[in-house]
Amino acid sequence: MxxxxxxxxxLTVTIAGYSQPTLCSGFGFMGGIDGNTYTRTTTFGTRNYQYISAANDGSQFYAASFTSNKLYWISTSFAITDSMNVTLYDIASSNEANTLFGLTQSAMYRINTSGKSVTDSIAIANPFRLEERPGAKEVWVSGDSMIYVVDYTSGLSKSSIHISNNAGDYYNVRFTKGGTLAYKIAAASKKIFKIDALTKTKLDSANLANANGYDIEVSTDSSKIFVSMPNDKKIMIYQASNMALVDSIVSPREVFSLYRHPSRKELWAVNHFQDSITVYDEDTKATIAVIPAASSPFHVAFAKGSVSVTDVPxxxxxxxxxxxxxxxxxxxxxxxxxxxxxxxxxxxxxxxxxxxxxxxxxxxxxxxxxxxxxxxxxxxxxxxxxxxxxxxx
Missing domain, CATH: 2.60.40.10 (Immunoglobulins)
Structure with a gap:
């Protein structure tokens, strides 16, 4: 012994005090959450913070508010440390150091987070959400009936993937952990699509029961696809291999945004109207925790580099x-x-x-x-x- x-x-000396800082956006203030104990530890801020992201090294968070027209820098102890004047409608941290991507109403910006400046931009018609593809220098932007693939290897250049003829199919795209497959929710067309992220071609699709689908997420092992259906108070579960509907999670709450935990097999479901987040076990569907969150929460961001010890008195x-x-x-x-x-x-x-x-x-x-x-x-x-x-x- x-x-x-x-x-x-x-370990007791060096890291026993660590938690997992997790940020939740909302109206009026943000919520700081200990991701290990599933408890909200603080609320802070005085603005409507709609869009958030965590630096990939786990060192800090970013929050965008289009009501104050600012981008904020936030420490992992949940304090606003800096800001810059820019109006953004979604943001995503990059695997590239000191880089953040953000959407305006007609373009995508690349922002240097160290210099707090816009490095360059590219025009995109009616962008809605963006997601960086793992393992590639690509940002996928969901727009009206299209996915715009922005390559940032050298400058910014874009190509497109046609999804449908329905302008209402602008909702999220999510990737498997390796970045080889993407899944896109097309709520207006009542479909979800599987896309080969290497060739940029649609491989398969599945029907949604109605146009109520809001968000999509991929399980940790890439075997399942989760789709939130707020009006039905359900999360539908599809088999990734054949896109068959295989199960569902019935919630007492209206589930909107979905997030895969970066290191545990957990699905974090944001209950926008109930000011809470429900954490589900991906395999058993069991409820692990219900966390009081920010006021009318939108999104969740995990500080990925900080989980190691659980120390719960x-x-x-x-x-x-x-x-x-x-x-x-x-x-x-x-x-x-x-x-x-x-x-x-x-x-x-x-x-x-x-x-x-x-x-x-x-x-x-x-x-x-x-x-x-x-x-x-x-x-x-x-x-x-x-x-x-x-x-x-």
């Missing part, structure tokens, strides 16, 4: 568990060496394993767990001392 104790000591009982997500082992440190039980259960409550310990340091083997979200509970005698959620990759 000597090596384990040394490792615990180092309950009744002054400090439990340290890492790594989270876990692969083969979950290391546990408790505040004392009293006899205790470690119980792992699924999100729906079923007990999976019980481990009795008499040391303040333990190792739980997680290699045989099915990937997904779990709960760890610590008991001393019959007294529940602490619970945490962790993810098995």
């Amino acid at each position: 000597k090596k384990i104790f040394t490792l615990f000591f180092l 309950q009744n002054n009982y400090h439990l340290l568990a890492y790594p989270n997500p876990a692969t083969n082992e979950l290391f546990i440190k408790l505040p004392n060496g009293n006899p205790h039980r470690l119980i792992i259960s699924g999100i729906s409550g079923q007990t999976i394993s019980i481990q009795n310990e008499t040391s303040n340091q333990s190792i739980i083997q997680t290699d045989k767990l099915i990937p997904g979200s779990y709960q760890l509970s610590v008991y001393e005698g019959e007294a529940l001392k602490s619970t945490i959620r962790f993810v098995k990759q």
Whole structure:
């Protein structure tokens, strides 16, 4: 146990205080969320912040407000640190250092976030949303019946993918993690499309039950497609391989925007009218948490570089568990060496394993767990001392 104790000591000193800063936009103010404990920790700002993004190195956030005509720089401790005068209607951080892309009503801007200046721009008719393609120097912009693919390898140049003849098909496009496939929601045409991102050709499509579809997201393992249907209070689930409708999540709330968590198999669903975010397990569809968010929330941005340890005190009982997500082992440190039980259960409550310990340091083997979200509970005698959620990759 000597090596384990040394490792615990180092982690406790260096990163035990870390959470996962997560930003939520809204009317009037923004919400700062601890992505590890699923709690809103603060609200801040005095403007309508419609569009947000996180720097790909996890160092900061950006927020655009077209009511104040400004772009804001926000720290991961949720403080506005700087701004520039520019009117943007959507923004997306780039994999390229110090670069942010933003949409005006008739163009896409490339912004140098270090110099706080517009580097260059390209005209785009009626742009709506934008998304950078993973692994490529491309930004895909959803417009009226079209996807405009902007290549920024050298300057800015664009091509287009014709989606439909319906000008109302301007909603989102999302990519698989590797960036080889894209999925586009065309709500007015009541369809979703699968697109080969390399050849820029449509491969397949699926029908939506009605024109109520709002947002689309791809599961972490790229096997499923999620489509929000606000009026129906549902998230429809399609099989990515054949575009067949296979399941749904019924929500008590009107679900609008959808976001895939960057490191856990979680789907974050924004409930715009209920001022909240519901976190679902991608595999089991179980509700992991309902988080009070900003006022009339729109979008979510994760500081991707900051997740490592969950340290959740309950009744002054400090439990340290890492790594989270876990692969083969979950290391546990408790505040004392009293006899205790470690119980792992699924999100729906079923007990999976019980481990009795008499040391303040333990190792739980997680290699045989099915990937997904779990709960760890610590008991001393019959007294529940602490619970945490962790993810098995």
